[in-house]
Amino acid sequence: MSDCLFCRMVAGEIPADVVHSTDRVLAFRDINPQAPTHVLVIPKEHHRNFGALAAADPALLGEVANAAHAVAVQEGLVADGGNEPGYRVVTNTGPQAGQSVDHLHLHVLGGRGLGWPPG
Ligand code: AMP
Ligand code: ZN
Secondary structure (H helix, E strand, C coil): CCCCHHHHHHCCCCCCCEEEECCCEEEEECCCCCCCEEEEEEECCCCCCHHHHHHHCHHHHHHHHHHHHHHHHHCCCECCCCCCECEEEECCCCHHHCCCCCCCCEEEEECCCCCCCCC
């Protein structure tokens, strides 16, 4: 989609600070980080939100989830197969949840204590 910010980042039309890339998944640092590590993990193909991707291609959602964990390990947020110190994966759907880009993305957050419940 030519008017989608994240599709344009996948296409290389807008710069991205890429930390992980596979055939079908891209991960890059959030431009406005909310934690010492804040990475966005997206399918390279356009899907509007979490539910749309889950319905259209659950295997791809699994690849996105796997990449999110790989990023957390790479960033030192958790040991592979371990549980500490820890990280959080968040995805927002719709305006009330704060979704501002309509291309599914998982936020991977860590590097500080994360309050619960989120705001
Ligand atoms: P959300 O509000 O959940 O849809 O998340 C969208 C995220 O995209 C926000 O955390 C923004 O800071 C981030 N963002 C917007 N533009 C860019 C960009 N050019 N590069 C990296 N992250 C971006
Ligand atoms: Zn898109």
